Amino acid sequence: MTVKSLALGAAALLAISGASFAATTTTTTTQHDTTTTNSTQHSGAGIATSKAGTEAEKAVGAGDSLSQADMKSAISLSKVHDAKDTLATAKVDDRSGNIIGPVKSVVTNKAGMPEAIHVDVGGWLGVGERVVSMSAKNFTYIPDRNILLTKMSKDQVKKMKPVKESS
DSSP, X not given: OOHHHHHHHHHHHHHHHHHHOEEEEEEEEXXXXXXXXXXXXXXXXXXXXXXXXXXXXXXXXXXXXXXXXXXXXXXXXXXXXXXXXXXXTOXXXXXXXXXXXXEEEEEEXXXXXXXXXXXXXXXBTTBSOOEEXXXXXXXXXXTTTXXXXXXXXXXXXXXXXXXXXXX
């Protein structure tokens, strides 16, 4: 189980438990014909949960909204400076904004140009993780959002056979 998987799992658990944590105290006092109710709510959600919720949404495939400006700013991978390091931190979306998954690794040729992108397309908390290899020709890159756009749909990617990652 990788550190990234552990962090993602912890974020998801915080989102789930934090979103459902709420304590309510109610006191009712009846005097003659008057009823007074005092209610206090405490929430453990806070800022960390909203961020964790965002990570959990990404993990389960919530979509990104990609504007026309985003689509127009997409560049060819041949124009990405230091592609191996730059693309290694990107996430992969299809053209409909569906999140495919994070980049696991970038395979380059001798000239340093990307040939294949290995993408983590499955798993939850490190269980069932699948990595697929996609040709670099299938991608464009949105630098401002650090998103690789694939020409393939999420369903097409799901049907791909996994590859073995070298450690």
